Amino acid sequence: MKKDIHPDYHEITIEMTDGSKYKTRSTLGKPGHNLKLDIDPKTHPAWTGQHRIVDSGGQVARFNKKFGKLGI
DSSP: OOOTTTTTEEEEEEEEEOOEEEEESSSSSSTTTTESSSSSSSTTTHHHHOOOOOSSTTTHHHHHHHHGGGGO
């Protein structure tokens, strides 16, 4: 194996959205790096089963205005 071509593999801390933390090993950042997650299995709709509509820029309102009359 060639020397000095692989990234450093070290321990980092992962912080979940509920504040819980655990340690894992990664090539991300430097040793002791903290990674704070915005979305994780505790909050993501794919795992929780709770879907919510995020209206960015009024897209949902425009859709409902255009197609809401169909009543399907």
